[in-house]
Amino acid sequence: MNDILNFDHVSVQRGKRQILNDISWRVKAKENWAILGLNGAGKTTLLKMIHGDLWPTSGSLEVLGGKFGHISIPELKTKIGWVSTALQDELHPGDIVDEIVLSGKFASIGIYQDYSKDDMEQARQLLCNLGGEKLLSKPYAVLSQGERQLVLIARALMTKPQLLILDEPCNGLDLFAREELLERIQHIAESPDSPALLLVSHYTEEILPVFDHILLLRAGNVVATGQRNDLLSEENLTSFYQKPIAVQKIGATRVAVYPK
Numbered sequence: 001m002n003d004i005l006n007f008d009h010v011s012v013q014r015g016k017r018q019i020l021n022d023i024s025w026r027v028k029a030k031e032n033w034a035i036l037g038l039n040g041a042g043k044t045t046l047l048k049m050i051h052g053d054l055w056p057t058s059g060s061l062e063v064l065g066g067k068f069g070h071i072s073i074p075e076l077k078t079k080i081g082w083v084s085t086a087l088q089d090e091l092h093p094g095d096i097v098d099e100i101v102l103s104g105k106f107a108s109i110g111i112y113q114d115y116s117k118d119d120m121e122q123a124r125q126l127l128c129n130l131g132g133e134k135l136l137s138k139p140y141a142v143l144s145q146g147e148r149q150l151v152l153i154a155r156a157l158m159t160k161p162q163l164l165i166l167d168e169p170c171n172g173l174d175l176f177a178r179e180e181l182l183e184r185i186q187h188i189a190e191s192p193d194s195p196a197l198l199l200v201s202h203y204t205e206e207i208l209p210v211f212d213h214i215l216l217l218r219a220g221n222v223v224a225t226g227q228r229n230d231l232l233s234e235e236n237l238t239s240f241y242q243k244p245i246a247v248q249k250i251g252a253t254r255v256a257v258y259p260k
């Protein structure tokens, strides 16, 4: 089976600024990864590259078995689900939820192609599976932040992607909406045909156990990659953030961290 991602000495430079520096990172099939890094570490740049929105300045990158330079980027985009609050800004307030979900089939913002009854049924089913059945005919503008995220996840799943990117999916959610969304994500991860998941979050408590691997990114450099349980220790995170860090267990499997 192909790797999901294979970064081989990838760097990204803008002007004189090195945004990502010599990244070598492999994500194998069936692995789910979380990326941790402070503001400006380069997480969004990394995600944009995976999504084909920008190219490495040097090094070689393979996404879902296709090497950049040899693959069709529009085709790649249909294999990747993308959920981010930044995407919300691109939607039009008047768009109706079913159309937003359907647009995922074409990896576009509006619907520019014909869709079938089956597509419509799939969109409905995806929203129902996420608990959003009541949202189908609502305009996007009236949805709560949590509901908007559900719609974006349903949209991202329309093409049955091989990789689902969740860029700070809990941004702006209240305590309970966040737990609900995390439960939905857990549910997706546990389904037999789940895509590989890639999560970016600033908060370790959002890194569910299904995210079995972690990448620590600091100032454009990969500081560490490894198993979730190994990396989420006080010692590792103190060394990563370069400040004393306390790690507090939440329940059996999750942890919160804060500066000491």
Ligand SMILES: Nc1ncnc2c1ncn2[C@@H]1O[C@H](COP(=O)(O)OP(=O)(O)OP(=O)(O)O)[C@@H](O)[C@H]1O
Binding pocket: 014, 017, 019, 037, 038, 039, 040, 041, 042, 043, 044, 045, 046
């Ligand atoms: N096109 C560009 N030209 C110059 N600098 C850029 C460009 N794009 C990003 N940067 C810079 O690269 C750094 C990394 O940006 P990026 O958005 O990838 O960080 P991030 O880890 O996603 O941050 P945050 O957590 O705040 O979203 C930032 O300092 C940003 O200002």
